[in-house]
Amino acid sequence: MALPGKKHGMRVGYLLVGLLLLMALFGPWLAPYDATLVSLDDRLLPASASHWLGTDHLGRDVLSRLIVGTQLSLGSVVLVLALVLIMGVVIGGIAGIVGGKVDMFLMRLCDMFLTFPTLVLAFFLIALLGTGLTNVIIAIALSHWAWYARMVRGMVLAQRNRDYVLASRLAGASRLTRLRQHVMPNVVGQLLVLASMDIGHMMLHVSGLSFLGLGVSPPTPEWGVMINDAKEFIWTQPQLLLWPGLMIFISVMAFNLLGDALRDRLDPSVLAEIKE
Amino acid sequence: MKHTLKISGLTLKHRQRTLVESVELTLKAGEVHALVGASGSGKSLTCLGILDLLPPGVHSSGASLLLDGQAVAAASLRGREVALVLQNPRSAFNPVRSLRQHALETLQARGIRGVDAEQLIHATLLEVGLFDGQRVLDSFAFQLSGGMLQRMMIALALLADSRFLLADEPTSDLDVVAQARFLDLLERLMVHRNLGVLLITHDMGVVARCADQVTVMAHGRIVEQADVHSLFHAPQSQEARTLLAAHHSLTMESCPA
Amino acid sequence: MNLFQIRNLSHGYTAGAMFSKRHRVQVLSELNLDLPEGQNLGLLGGSGSGKSTLARLLMGLETPDQGSIHFNGQALQGTHPEFLQRVQMVFQDALSAFNPQRSIGWSIAEPLRHLAGMHREACQARVEQLLQQVKLEPADIDKLPAQLSGGQLQRAGIARAMAVGPQLIILDEALSNLDRVLQVQILDLLAEVRRESGTGFLLITHDLSLVRRFCQRVVVLADGNLVEDREVTPGMRFEHPAARILQEAVLPAMPGARQVAPRTASA
Numbered sequence: 001m002a003l004p005g006k007k008h009g010m011r012v013g014y015l016l017v018g019l020l021l022l023m024a025l026f027g028p029w030l031a032p033y034d035a036t037l038v039s040l041d042d043r044l045l046p047a048s049a050s051h052w053l054g055t056d057h058l059g060r061d062v063l064s065r066l067i068v069g070t071q072l073s074l075g076s077v078v079l080v081l082a083l084v085l086i087m088g089v090v091i092g093g094i095a096g097i098v099g100g101k102v103d104m105f106l107m108r109l110c111d112m113f114l115t116f117p118t119l120v121l122a123f124f125l126i127a128l129l130g131t132g133l134t135n136v137i138i139a140i141a142l143s144h145w146a147w148y149a150r151m152v153r154g155m156v157l158a159q160r161n162r163d164y165v166l167a168s169r170l171a172g173a174s175r176l177t178r179l180r181q182h183v184m185p186n187v188v189g190q191l192l193v194l195a196s197m198d199i200g201h202m203m204l205h206v207s208g209l210s211f212l213g214l215g216v217s218p219p220t221p222e223w224g225v226m227i228n229d230a231k232e233f234i235w236t237q238p239q240l241l242l243w244p245g246l247m248i249f250i251s252v253m254a255f256n257l258l259g260d261a262l263r264d265r266l267d268p269s270v271l272a273e274i275k276e
Numbered sequence: 277m278k279h280t281l282k283i284s285g286l287t288l289k290h291r292q293r294t295l296v297e298s299v300e301l302t303l304k305a306g307e308v309h310a311l312v313g314a315s316g317s318g319k320s321l322t323c324l325g326i327l328d329l330l331p332p333g334v335h336s337s338g339a340s341l342l343l344d345g346q347a348v349a350a351a352s353l354r355g356r357e358v359a360l361v362l363q364n365p366r367s368a369f370n371p372v373r374s375l376r377q378h379a380l381e382t383l384q385a386r387g388i389r390g391v392d393a394e395q396l397i398h399a400t401l402l403e404v405g406l407f408d409g410q411r412v413l414d415s416f417a418f419q420l421s422g423g424m425l426q427r428m429m430i431a432l433a434l435l436a437d438s439r440f441l442l443a444d445e446p447t448s449d450l451d452v453v454a455q456a457r458f459l460d461l462l463e464r465l466m467v468h469r470n471l472g473v474l475l476i477t478h479d480m481g482v483v484a485r486c487a488d489q490v491t492v493m494a495h496g497r498i499v500e501q502a503d504v505h506s507l508f509h510a511p512q513s514q515e516a517r518t519l520l521a522a523h524h525s526l527t528m529e530s531c532p533a
Numbered sequence: 534m535n536l537f538q539i540r541n542l543s544h545g546y547t548a549g550a551m552f553s554k555r556h557r558v559q560v561l562s563e564l565n566l567d568l569p570e571g572q573n574l575g576l577l578g579g580s581g582s583g584k585s586t587l588a589r590l591l592m593g594l595e596t597p598d599q600g601s602i603h604f605n606g607q608a609l610q611g612t613h614p615e616f617l618q619r620v621q622m623v624f625q626d627a628l629s630a631f632n633p634q635r636s637i638g639w640s641i642a643e644p645l646r647h648l649a650g651m652h653r654e655a656c657q658a659r660v661e662q663l664l665q666q667v668k669l670e671p672a673d674i675d676k677l678p679a680q681l682s683g684g685q686l687q688r689a690g691i692a693r694a695m696a697v698g699p700q701l702i703i704l705d706e707a708l709s710n711l712d713r714v715l716q717v718q719i720l721d722l723l724a725e726v727r728r729e730s731g732t733g734f735l736l737i738t739h740d741l742s743l744v745r746r747f748c749q750r751v752v753v754l755a756d757g758n759l760v761e762d763r764e765v766t767p768g769m770r771f772e773h774p775a776a777r778i779l780q781e782a783v784l785p786a787m788p789g790a791r792q793v794a795p796r797t798a799s800a
Contacts, residue, residue: 163630164640170592170622171693172614172647182632189634315683315712421580451580451739456782478712481742481784504788522714526742527786 010264013257020251023070031064035221044237053243056229062240066247069221074251076137076215077203081195083141084202088148089191095149096156097179106149113146122205126214136215140205151194155187196259200252207248223247279305279344281358281440281472286339288318288325288496295334296321296496303440303472308462310487310504311476312519318496319476323444326474327354353440355385359433363445365425369417375428376413382435397435404431405461423454430461440472447482459486480523484508492516534605536619536701536733537568537591542600544586560586561757564600568735570700573727575744575765576737577779578754584737587754588705591735592622618648621694625706627686631678637689638664638674644696663692667722684715691719695726703735708743720747741783745769753779 023030032052039059047054053062095106113121118140125139159165165182173181209215210224218225223244230240281303288296296318303309313319325336328350341348343357354360362368369378376397383393401409404427417425426446433441443462447455463486465471477483483490483504490507492500492515500513511517542564545557560583568574578584589595590602593612602609604616621644624630631640641663642656651659661671667688678686687707694702704723708716724747726732736748744751745765753761755775763769771780 163624163626164632166594167624167630167640167693168632168643169594169612170617171644172612172617173643174647177647181635185634186632314714452741452782452784453579453739453778456784478714479784480713481786484785484788487788508788518714522717524786525717526713526746527784 009257010261016254017258024074027068027071031067033061033064035064035068065221072222076206080140080202084144087145088152092149092152096153110146110149118143131214133215136209159183193263199255282342287337290334305472306470307488308473308486309489310483311491313493317493319493323442358440359438361429361443361446382432400431400434442474444476534570535567536570538603539566540601544597571733573734573748575748575751582754583757584754618697619700621699622703623690623694623707627690636675641693648697667692701733705737
């Protein structure tokens with residue numbers, strides 16, 4: 001049964017994710033100023049009626065940069081996640097369904113990727129591919145897919161041995177139908193839950209690499225870049241670090257809450273509890 | 277002197293909904309008190325409520341426990357005076373500890389260690405019919421059958437020197453042969469160890485086999501309390517009649533009495 | 534006419550992997566059994582007697598090591614659609630036998646879609662008829678498995694097995710997880726199905742009282758061997774020791790006097 005506090009959390013999660021999506025889609029129209037407009041006369045202004053969150057070291061409006069930056073910060077994470085999920089489902093799915101030598105080969109390939117810490121692997125791949133947002137996205141995806149492939153394979157194997165898959169076989173459903181109607185929907189359901197909880201983690205990765213100057217390059221508004229820009233003023237203008245940090249914090253939390261909500265919706269064991 | 281455990285005024289609620297209402301039960305040493313009812317009648321909750329082991333969100337109110345006339349707290353009975361045997365024995369054991377560790381831990385609570393403990397454990401295993409004691413003790417819960425684990429649960433209760441046993445559907449997951457052996461054991465212990473047993477079941481065959489007193493529950497309330505002979509010959513409540521009708525339609529054909 | 538004809542059937546599986554030596558465990562040995570059409574046969578055995586393995590072999594889910602299974606005079610080869618139209622199975626754990634994401638109606642219609650090739654409207658009508666036959670509510674069609682009780686789910690399982698009108702339904706411990714009242718209700722329901730459609734049942738169980746109420750004939754499996762094969766009659770007594778143990782384990786109809794003597798000095 002859903003506790004009252006939990007239900008509240010779910011609503012907050014939906015609301016925050018909705019707001020973030022709005023900001024990502026309509027950022028340039030919502031922002032009060034041009035996010036890249038440099039105005040050296042207005043450097044490092046405190047919060048005021050005209051600049052709600054003040055301005056940065058180049059006189060750009062912080063609020064505008066935060067809003068416009070949502071698109072890149074979230075968009076890159078969604079792209080990473082999409083890549084990771086596709087690779088994970090395809091490779092893990094093939095390994096679990098085909099089995100045998102193919103399974104063996106794919107899983108050893110996974111093991112190779114899993115032996116390196118993800119961040120080290122991402123650095124290595126960026127060193128190979130060069131800097132830039134596209135390469136950062138590819139590097140993070142390549143350093144994470146193996147985790148998902150392993151999980152998908154495990155889920156496929158677990159689902160295949162369920163009684164309802166056997167029942168479907170006895171009902172005359174073909175192998176492909178059983179995979180499509182029973183195995184995959186249940187795997188994807190569980191996977192979406194995991195993925196939504198992982199969005200926060202990925203976001204920290206993208207922002208972290210941007211902070212280190214490997215991803216998005218400076219004039220473009222992005223939260224990691226903003227933190228990087230602000231680090232010189234950490235003693236005099238700490239709020240410049242605080243705002244983008246807070247945005248990352250809120251997004252990570254929002255997606256975790258969404259993940260909780262999704263799990264409650266999709267997980268049959270929770271369903272059974274709600275009934276009682 | 278005959279030991280008794282009296283439970284009175286046990287009411288269990290989940291938020292505003294009353295799940296179990298003012299249940300009164302008396303367990304006597306050397307007797308089996310059967311608690312029967314359909315699924316959802318609140319019999320398992322009652323059992324957990326007696327030892328205050330309720331699931332989250334369920335609250336107990338107004339219950340009082342009298343052990344030989346003395347008021348006692350539920351927490352002080354658990355694992356000492358009163359032992360619990362559950363339907364699924366596998367989940368009642370810690371999967372990474374051997375059964376020997378479970379047995380030693382139980383005895384440690386009583387301050388018995390070393391050679392004395394080993395001897396007592398072996399004697400108790402023989403008493404519950406686990407003749408291959410060494411192998412059983414070296415095993416983990418997943419390596420033994422359900423019937424053996426239920427015996428081990430009983431052995432632990434005996435090692436804790438419990439005088440009362442609450443058994444919640446102890447034989448529902450066993451096959452009929454393991455069930456019959458388990459009930460034999462229960463009956464023997466009741467006579468020889470003077471154990472008082474609360475036996476929760478939905479099977480009137482189990483009741484007929486080993487109960488002295490019977491309490492029938494429906495929708496969280498007690499609808500009938502009687503000794504086993506009166507209940508089988510003259511059931512008063514609708515619930516008891518339904519249970520007995522199902523039971524007889526499965527058993528009477530073989531021995532047309 | 535024999536539906537199934539089993540000759541010299543032996544089967545086992547390989548146990549032990551990482552740490553222990555691999556060895557073959559014999560589950561069934563030299564089994565011979567004929568299963569006539571339209572009969573309710575009870576297959577009685579304790580846990581570990583090999584009765585569930587036999588069910589899997591009969592459903593064509595596994596191929597026997599040795600011996601043969603003939604269905605309607607032809608050697609059984611895997612799960613063919615023509616075979617599945619004739620033989621269906623109900624599982625022990627009803628909750629895990631239904632896809633948690635699909636409605637009850639969708640699951641019951643599965644054999645109709647794949648085996649009978651029915652269209653949507655025909656499926657819908659047949660599912661409604663089946664629900665009525667197993668005494669479930671019409672509204673249950675759209676419910677998820679988690680919204681039904683154990684007894685209701687097992688009825689839905691039976692409806693799914695009945696959907697294509699098979700000649701035989703195998704009940705693999707399908708009543709074991711239900712309480713007595715539900716067991717009797719479902720046995721009565723199955724007896725009605727048999728009267729109306731002529732479907733026979735193979736009741737796999739460890740509980741002789743269910744067999745006595747429902748079956749015309751009973752076979753007893755002990756350690757992979759068939760030790761008894763007889764008509765079910767009111768005064769029926771097994772002779773083989775392993776079968777007698779199962780018979781004597783049946784609980785009494787009425788309470789009797791205590792059988793245990795108090796411990797004596799010599800004990």
